[in-house]
Amino acid sequence: MMYKILFSDLDETLLVNHHVPSFNQEAIQKARQKGVRFVVATGRSYNMIQEILEEIGTYDQVGEYSICFNGGLIVENRNHRILHFQGLEEKLAQELFERGRYLDVCVLVFTLDCCYIYHPDKNEIERKKAQKAPFQVMEEYDFSAVKGQKIAKILFMRRDMDYLRDVKSALEKDFTQVSFSFSSNRYIEMNAMGINKGYGISWLCDYLHIDLKDAIAIGDNYNDVPMIKKAGLGCCVESSYDDIKRLSDYVCEKDYGEGAVKEVIEKFIEE
Template identity: 55%
Template structure:
């Protein structure tokens, strides 16, 4: 019997940054059966209060969130941090300097703020729509972040082929810096510290809740969801996912994210 469901947000649970009513209703029915539903997102915790409110999990004891691709695990009541594994300033600074060799927008997430360098209007509009606290950087160094808790750094460009070419170029640097790379929303190349991903988040939270990983479901659509899809007892890909990611899933939804994919999974495997 499944006891824990982890779901990605963008292009999985959400439509236009909100949870469709059919998904809300399915999550409610799953909870009535004693199953925990946990967002597992690349977003910061301070970007998801409205989403948590829509699924009746905002500021609730015994409700949890996995953020920054697994770098932050929170109990929603009073934003109680259970585990944080960020990226060091040294790792971030090196990746920031390397970014200047490429045509990308750079986003650096601390616990409380998103700093955007080489900002484009599209990304600023996206962060505004996501209700993300952000600042556009006017300087080309990040010394001001020394001593801050940095969660991750991203390169942004709406050209995944170009982003993958960057990852190939930086392979030796990635290995030397002990970071891991993943992709999301068909526009982000994300860097977390090595070993930190949504699969880590799933295993950590399952252990914390004394739930066997075989009793977990993970639902996602992109490469930053890959590790949790592999780690879950039931790994699910939304039908919009790339074929190589779908090949790793135990189940691929018939419906897309904007057609109730999460509802489909809950109805099929829980209800």
């Protein structure tokens, strides 16, 4: 069958060292030449992916789109036009923020324009520099810096997934209006209830009058699961967790660094 749109996660899926390797760039160009749209679907903010959009050829282009903040923000790349945004209500965001105060985590608050880092972790600051993220390291654990801004999501970061799983279990009991997921083996991602990558790809397909059965989605981690399940063809990279592999329609033979996205394009679009 001829698919019409391919949604790809970025970190640990499309990117190697925060860039799109040439083998993926070439495969994406071939897919686009066949009339298949290529859409980034990421947990990152829009201002963190401009260089990536340049590398795949969709930067500032009419009729090219990006899904950011796990589905919380949908943008037409031309003139960076926001089509849809749904973030965390300020009161809810502040309550999550206050919970982070007493946990052994680095707290990241993403507004539309900036990432505010509390309880800074040196490794995380280096990661944000590599990702070219506009960020601010906060000396005081104080919510007032983000008050009045559009808050897209909050992350708790720690490179200890067992600890994060325990934290998530506790938070889920108290925060029923929050959508929780894990990513990059270091984050609990917290979006508004109902906001996830599955929601994002559904919204954009509806907007473009494309049937979801004509969509491919590829990812690697738990925040990708909703779109892997929603798309007509849900794919995951070779290094995904076993439970993600079980619910995927196709498990790549290659990991992200070896060209999993290229593999999917060659197998399902170029055939």
